Every structure is written in structure tokens, then in C-alpha cells.
Amino acid sequence: MGTTNPDLVELRDLKVAFDGVQVLHGIDLTVARGEALGLVGESGCGKSVTWLAALGLLPGKAAVTGSIRVDGRQLCGAERSDLEEVRGGRIAMIFQDPSSSLNPVLRIGRQIVEALQIHRGLRGQAARTEALRLLDMVGIPDAPRRFDLYPHEFSGGQCQRLMIAMALAGEPDLLVADEPTTALDATIQAQILDLLNALRAETGMALVFISHDLGAVSQVCERVCVMYAGRIVEEGSVAQLFSQPRHPYTRGLFDAIPRIDGPRDRLIPIPGTVPNPKHLPAGCSFSPRCPYAVDACGSTYPSLEFQGDGRRLACMRPVPAVTTSGEAKRRIHEGLMA
């Protein structure tokens, strides 16, 4: 299966509009089996909508067009039953807030058993044994005793682990994690990132990691895709983008990373805000905020093109290569972004 079609998910020209307002402007993106892809960008850039659309989870008023293929199977406009088979089974999605996945009035063991029943047809003792194995796998200590507890009896970090256990119940080929660690303190966040890495190593599943946190992305992903105002503006390996961001927006995101030990004045926020999708500026959507913009940037949107080094870039005035490498690279090497 994997040899003829190495891409697990292939999005082509994916567009989404709400009430006539376009918020995704043609996303082309692939996720290969087993790979970990980070999706970064400021709030409102379309990271979540991209994956909610791919999984058919947007509200009915959303107009979705383009192609969404999972293992070669077209899901855009597919029957509900086809979508449900993929959702939770082939692809699972977890969110920042565990309450979106955990039912507060059901014991945790029962919730996982139900997920196992739906996705894998397991029942009775077989389901219980597998649920305990999943709890153990995600690092919930003393699983047999805690099987009968309710979600509120677990800490925030443990709820995140429970949500991951639920997601794993369908043995997904891909886990989409939407800001899974944003609400957690640094130590717990690091533990969840370690868990995601361990689970990938153990199960071979692919991961899409949606985050504002470039440091977290660098710890779990091999490839990063940067989104701005409903478009992909740059995509490349973690090493490429971290050592030499070429899109001025990617560069701006790096400059805005808070340093744990550094003086706060080293943090340089990108001036301005993400435009309202109702009133996108002409040309490149980032041009009004871009220090490199020239007149042409305000009239023509640059297409996303492969570069000589294999990355994809949508920019007429990329950051000159010579001026970029030092600081971001140094931060990674010194582990200041962890």
C-alpha cells in the first residue's frame, strides 16, 4: 500500500469559506506515512480549519472545495459513512482542551472501551485489557485502579494523556494534535512531547502537530509548514527553516520566540496583526507587515514554488540567505526554545 502511494494524506487546492468569506485559499499539502509535520502560524491563519476540513468536522455552513485524499481515497464531498470510517480510525484529532474529547460524566475506562468498540469492534474483557494497555502506554500509572475514575479526578496533563489514549483506540495512521500542550506548564508540556515521540516510535503513526510554539515543533517534527492568512507561505525541513527561514513571516515568527533565559527586549514581535479574512490586503497578504516588501508585493500574490533546496516558498522578496542563519540556529543548539 505504502509503496504505490507514499502519501497518507494529500490536500490539493483546499479552499474553505464561511458565509461567503474565504478563509483558506488553496492549500496544497501532503503527509507521508510515519512522518511528523508541524503547522505553525499566528492565531487565525487557518491551521485548525485545514485539518477540520480534511476530517469533515467543520460546521455545515462551511463551503469546502478541492481535493482531500486519504490513502488515495477522495473525501471531499464523500458520504458521511466514508468520513466516519476515516475519522477516529485512520486519522484521529486531539485538541488543546481535553473536555472536547472526554465526557465528564463517564468513567474513563468506559470511554476508552466505547472507542475500542466503535473503531475496532472489541468488547468485554478484550476491550478492558486493551484499554488498560492504552492507559499504560500513555503513562497513566496504576491503570487498573484509575480505570473507574472520572475525568475531573485527573490533572490537566493526565487528561491530555487520556485524550491521547482515546485517540489511539482506533490505531490511527495519523494523529492530528491541535495545540495539545499550549495550556500546560513547561514541565508537563515537555512530558507530553516526549510521549508523542515515544508513541510515534512505537506505533509508526504519522503526526501533524499544530502549534504556535516553534520550540515544541522542533522537538517532535521533521518538517514544518508555515501558514499565513489562509495560505502556506513556506514549508521545509525543521533544519532548513530553523537555520535559514526565507519567508519574512517565518523569520518574524522566529524573532518573536520568547527566550527562557534571555533579556525580554530580545523578543521582537511582528508589527501589526493577521488581517481579517473579509478584508485581505491586495497582493501578498503579509506585505503590509513585511520589512522586505516592494511595490510589486502589494499587487501580485506570489505562488508557492519549490526552491533549489527542496523547500516551498511563496515570496517575491525572500529574506537574503546571508543574514538569517545565526540567531535561530544558535537558539536551537543552546536548547533555549525547549
Ligand SMILES: Nc1ncnc2c1ncn2[C@@H]1O[C@H](COP(=O)(O)OP(=O)(O)OP(=O)(O)O)[C@@H](O)[C@H]1O
Ligand atoms: N466556524 C467558523 N465560522 C466562521 N469563521 C471561522 C470558523 N472557524 C474558523 N473561522 C475563521 O477561519 C480563520 C482560520 O481560523 P483557524 O481556527 O483555522 O486559525 P488557526 O490558525 O488555527 O488559529 P488558532 O491558532 O487561534 O487556532 C479565522 O479567520 C477564523 O475566524
